[in-house]
Amino acid sequence: MSAPTTADADARRPPPPVDWSGARRVHVMGICGSAMGAFAGMLRASGYEVRGSDRAAYPPMSTALAAMDIPVYEGYAASNLDWGPDVVVVGNVIRPGCAEAVALRQRGIPHCSLPQALSALFIAGRHSVVVTGTHGKTTTSSMTAWLLFEAGLDPGFMIGGVTANFASNHRVGGPRVFVVEGDEYDTAYFDKGPKFLHYQPRTASVNNIEMDHADIFADVEAIEAAFTRFVRLLPPDGRLVVPVDDARARRVAEACPAPVWTVGVGAECAADVWASDLRPDETGLAFELHLPGQPAMATRLSLWGDHNLRNALVASALAFAAGADPARIADALPGFRLPRKRQELRGEALGVPVIDDFAHHPTAIRETIRSVRMRYPGRRVLALFEVESNTSRRRIFQAGFAEALAGADRVWFCRPLEKDDALAPEARLDMDELVATIRAAGVETELIADTEALAHAVAEAARPDADVVLAMSGRDFDGIHARILTALAAREAR
Numbered sequence: 375m376s377a378p379t380t381a382d383a384d385a386r387r388p389p390p391p392v393d394w395s396g397a398r399r400v401h402v403m404g405i406c407g408s409a410m411g412a413f414a415g416m417l418r419a420s421g422y423e424v425r426g427s428d429r430a431a432y433p434p435m436s437t438a439l440a441a442m443d444i445p446v447y448e449g450y451a452a453s454n455l456d457w458g459p460d461v462v463v464v465g466n467v468i469r470p471g472c473a474e475a476v477a478l479r480q481r482g483i484p485h486c487s488l489p490q491a492l493s494a495l496f497i498a499g500r501h502s503v504v505v506t507g508t509h510g511k512t513t514t515s516s517m518t519a520w521l522l523f524e525a526g527l528d529p530g531f532m533i534g535g536v537t538a539n540f541a542s543n544h545r546v547g548g549p550r551v552f553v554v555e556g557d558e559y560d561t562a563y564f565d566k567g568p569k570f571l572h573y574q575p576r577t578a579s580v581n582n583i584e585m586d587h588a589d590i591f592a593d594v595e596a597i598e599a600a601f602t603r604f605v606r607l608l609p610p611d612g613r614l615v616v617p618v619d620d621a622r623a624r625r626v627a628e629a630c631p632a633p634v635w636t637v638g639v640g641a642e643c644a645a646d647v648w649a650s651d652l653r654p655d656e657t658g659l660a661f662e663l664h665l666p667g668q669p670a671m672a673t674r675l676s677l678w679g680d681h682n683l684r685n686a687l688v689a690s691a692l693a694f695a696a697g698a699d700p701a702r703i704a705d706a707l708p709g710f711r712l713p714r715k716r717q718e719l720r721g722e723a724l725g726v727p728v729i730d731d732f733a734h735h736p737t738a739i740r741e742t743i744r745s746v747r748m749r750y751p752g753r754r755v756l757a758l759f760e761v762e763s764n765t766s767r768r769r770i771f772q773a774g775f776a777e778a779l780a781g782a783d784r785v786w787f788c789r790p791l792e793k794d795d796a797l798a799p800e801a802r803l804d805m806d807e808l809v810a811t812i813r814a815a816g817v818e819t820e821l822i823a824d825t826e827a828l829a830h831a832v833a834e835a836a837r838p839d840a841d842v843v844l845a846m847s848g849r850d851f852d853g854i855h856a857r858i859l860t861a862l863a864a865r866e867a868r
Contacts, residue, residue, distance in 0.1 A: 385470035385479065388564045392484045394494055397460040402426035403474060404465025405446055409557075411435040412532050412544035413463065413488055416496060418442050419546050427454045427474060429467075452477035459483065463491045470563045487562035489572035496530060497552050497574050503529075503696050504573045506556040506604060507581025507623070508597075509738055510685045514581060515555040516713045517689035518696075519545070524706035525698035527551050535732070538711035551696050558600050560590055568600045575608050577695045579615040579688045583622035584737060589764040598622050605630040613695035615688055618645040635666065635695070637687040639680070647691040649683060654748060659683060663704055665694050671704035677712060679745025686710075717745060720855040723862035725839030730855050733846040734763040736774030742846065743781045750842045756832060757782035758854060760847035761790035761803055769803050776811040782844070784835065785812055785819040788828055788852075825852040833861030 398421075402414045405426025415438070417424045426439070427447040439446055447454040450472040455462070462478055462485040469475065478485055486494075503522075505515040512535040520539045522529040530547025534555045537543060556570030556578070580601055585594040605626055608614055612632035616623040619638060627634045638645035639652070646666050653660040660674040661683070675686055690703050712718065715732040722728065727750065733742045739759065746755055757779060761767055766775070767790055779785050787805060805821055812819040822828040832843060845854050 385475075386564050389485050392461055392486045392490070392494070394461070397422075397484075399423045399457070399459045399461075400425075401455060401457075401459035401462045402465070403450065403462060403478075404428055404467045405439065405444070406431050406435045407465055407467060408435065408534050408536075408543060409532065410463075410465045410488060411439060412542075413492060414439065414444055415442055415542075416530075416532065416544050416546055418444055420495070425454075425457060425459070427451075450474035455481065455483065461485065461491075463488055464562050464564075466560055466562050466569075468563060475563070487565055487569075487572075489561055489569045490565075492532060492554070493572045493574055496532070496546070497554065499549070500530070500552040501550060501696055502574045502576050503551060503553045503692050504556040504570060504575040504578040504604075505553070505581070505688075505692070506558065506570050506579060506601065508584040508586050509735065509741075510581045510681060510688070511555045511557070512713050512732070513682065513716055514579065514685045514689050514692075515553050517686060517707075517710050518692045519553045520710050521689055521693035521703050521706050522551055522553065522696060522698055524709070525693065525702040527697060529553050533713070535713035535715060537713050539709070543713075556604070558597065558604075559587055566590075568604065570604050571607065575604070576612040577615075577692055578605070578608060578612070579692055580605065580620075580623045580626055581685070581688055582617060582620050583626065584735070585770070586735060586765055589768070594622070598626060601626045602629045605632075608632040613691075615647070615691045615695070617684065617688075618643050635691050637684065637691055639683060639687075647687050647694075649687055652683070654678065658708075663687075663690060663707070665690065665700050665703070668700045671700065673704040673707045675710065676708055677710075677717075677745075678748040679717075679741060681741040682712075682745065717742065717749070721859045723859050724833075724836065724866045726836045726841050726843060726862055728843045728855050728858050728862075729845070730851075731844060731846045732848055734759075734766045734848045736771055736778040739775070739846060740778035740781055743778070743844065746842060746844050754783035754837065754841045755781075756784045756786070756836060756841055756843045758786045758788075758828070758832065758843070758845040758851070760788060760845075760849065760851045760854075761805070763848040766790075766848075767797060767803055769801055772803055772808060773811075775803070776808055776815070779819075780812050780815040780817050782817060783841075785817055786828055786832060787819075787821045788825055789821070789823040825854050826857060829854055829857035830861050832858050833865055836862065838866075 406428040516537040519531040528548030531553040558568040618636035635646040637647040649661040658676040662670045
C-alpha cells in the first residue's frame with residue numbers, strides 16, 4: 375500500500391464549521407443509508423429543501439424518500455451538486471476521491487458529517503439521551519423514545535432501525551428531549567472519530583462492550599478507549615446507565631463525571647435498576663420493575679429473551695433519568711413493539727413462522743436464537759445466516775459464529791457477500807471450516823450459494839407446525855424471507 379500523499383491529507387482535512395443560519399437547501403451524500411435517510415426526513419419535516427445521492431437506491435429507503443418527495447441522484451457524479459445546495463451532509467460511506475466529494479471541495483460548498491449536522495440542528499438545546507454499546511442500541515433507543523412519548527415528553531429521535539411504535543426511524547419532536555442511537559463507528563472521511571462523540575450527551579447508556587467493527591478497531595481495548603472518551607462528555611448533572619455484570623462497561627463508567635446507575639436482573643445482582651419475579655408466558659414476560667427510590671411496579675414486555683429484558687431495564691432507567699414519571703414507564707412497557715428486523719415475523723405458511731433478524735455478531739446470533747426458542751417452545755429452530763457485514767466477513771469471529779450457530783437445530787449459509795474493501799484472504803471468514811465446525815458439534819449444516827435454491831431447501835426441510843425459520847442478516851438477505859414463504863405455500867398447495 376502506498377504512503378498517503380499531500381493531496382490525500384488535504385482531502386481528509388476537516389472542513390470549517392457550517393453556519394446553518396441561512397441554509398435552506400441541503401444535499402445528503404449517501405442518502406439511502408438508514409441514518410442518512412432518517413436525517414433527510416427530519417430536514418424535510420423541518421422545512422428544508424432536500425436532495426441526495428447514493429450508489430444504489432433500493433427499497434425500503436428509496437420508497438420512503440420518494441414518499442417524502444426527496445429526489446435521489448444515482449451515483450456520485452459532480453453534476454449532482456449543480457442544483458446549488460447551501461450545505462452538503464456527507465455520509466461515512468463516501469470516500470474522498472469520489473467525483474462528488476472532489477467537486478464539493480473544489481466548489482467550496484460548506485459541508486459536514488451527519489453527526490455534526492444532527493447535533494447542530496436537532497440536539498443542541500435539548501436533553502440529549504444517547505444509547506450506546508455493542509449490542510441492543512436500536513431496540514433500547516426505540517424503547518426509550520416510546521417510554522418518553524407515553525410519558526408525555528414529546529421526544530425527538532433518530533434511530534438506526536424503523537420503530538414499530540412510530541413506523542419511522544426519526545421524529546423531530548418537541549423542544550425538551552432527543553433520543554439518539556450512538557454509534558461507535560467512524561464519522562466521515564474527514565473525521566475518523568466515533569459518531570457518538572458529537573451527540574452532547576446528558577443522559578446515556580453503555581449497554582455492553584465487545585469486540586466489533588474489526589475493520590476500524592484493532593482490538594477490544596481500542597473500542598473500550600472510544601467509549602471512555604464518550605462517557606467523559608457527560609456533565610456532572612447528567613446520568614450514565616451501565617449493566618452491573620459487564621466488566622468493561624463498568625470500567626468505562628469510572629471515567630464518567632456524571633453519577634452512574636447500574637442495571638441487572640434479580641435482587642442478588644445489587645443493581646440500582648433491576649427486575650424481579652420474572653414470569654414468562656405465551657405472550658411475553660411479566661416482572662416487577664425497581665427504579666431508584668421508587669416502589670416496585672408490576673409490568674410486562676410483549677417480548678421474549680434475557681437481552682430484551684435487559685434492554686427494557688436500560689430504557690426504563692434512561693427515561694426515568696430524563697424526567698419520565700415512573701408509573702407511566704411501567705404502563706408503557708407492555709405496548710412496546712420491536713423495531714423492524716428485530717425478531718420480526720415476516721409471515722407464516724404451512725404452520726412455519728419465518729422470522730427476520732438483524733443479528734450479524736456472534737453474541738447477537740446466540741441471544742436471538744435463545745429468544746426465538748423462548749417465543750416458540752418445543753419447535754426446532756432452522757437458522758439461516760448471510761455473511762455480509764464488515765463484522766461477519768472477518769475471521770476474527772470464526773469461533774464465535776460456530777459456537778453461536780450451533781445453538782440452532784439446523785443451519786444454512788449462502789456465499790459471503792463480496793465487497794471491494796481489499797480484505798486479505800487470510801483475514802476472511804472461512805466458510806468451509808465454519809460449516810465443518812458446526813457439523814462437528816452435531817448440527818446439520820449446509821452452504822447453498824444461490825438464495826432461490828437455499829429458500830427451496832429450507833422450505834422442503836421445514837416440518838409443518840413444528841419448526842420456525844430464523845433468517846439473520848444486516849441487509850435484506852436477497853429477499854430470502856419472502857422466497858421461503860412462497861416455497862412453503864407452494865409445498866402446502868401440492
